[in-house]
Amino acid sequence: MKIETAALVAMSVLATDPLAESPAQPLRGLFCASEAHLDAALIRYQAGENMAVILAQLNEFEQVCTLADRISYIVTAPIALGRAGSSGPFKYRAILVAVQVGANLRQIEPPVAVFFFREMPIENAAMET
Numbered sequence: 001m002k003i004e005t006a007a008l009v010a011m012s013v014l015a016t017d018p019l020a021e022s023p024a025q026p027l028r029g030l031f032c033a034s035e036a037h038l039d040a041a042l043i044r045y046q047a048g049e050n051m052a053v054i055l056a057q058l059n060e061f062e063q064v065c066t067l068a069d070r071i072s073y074i075v076t077a078p079i080a081l082g083r084a085g086s087s088g089p090f091k092y093r094a095i096l097v098a099v100q101v102g103a104n105l106r107q108i109e110p111p112v113a114v115f116f117f118r119e120m121p122i123e124n125a126a127m128e129t
Helices: 003-014 035-046 051-058
Strands: 025-032 065-081 090-101 104-118
Touching: 025 035, 035 051, 035 065, 035 090, 035 104, 051 065, 065 104
Parallel strands: none
Antiparallel strands: 025 065, 025 104, 065 090, 090 104
């Protein structure tokens, strides 16, 4: 199943979820439990450190960040954090509602907030007020 098809399935599965305020989006990349953890990872990543080393150190005592590179996190209601700019990285907070592994879609109960960044902005994302 292609990611586009899985995204359509995710949107239909999650359509009854009251937290699904916006269309579900499958995303890959670095996801963290807090904005502070994301900031710590971003600073080190932009300084040229290896992501595996960054994650090992950040997750030494508890799992706070994950690199979703072979799976997709299905999120809704992305909110852009900080000021709007024309160049990345762009930081976001969203609601994690499912995880897609291959053709398998697993809902997250209860949905949780996640923080992540993208090199390109997410269209129609709300801005933090």
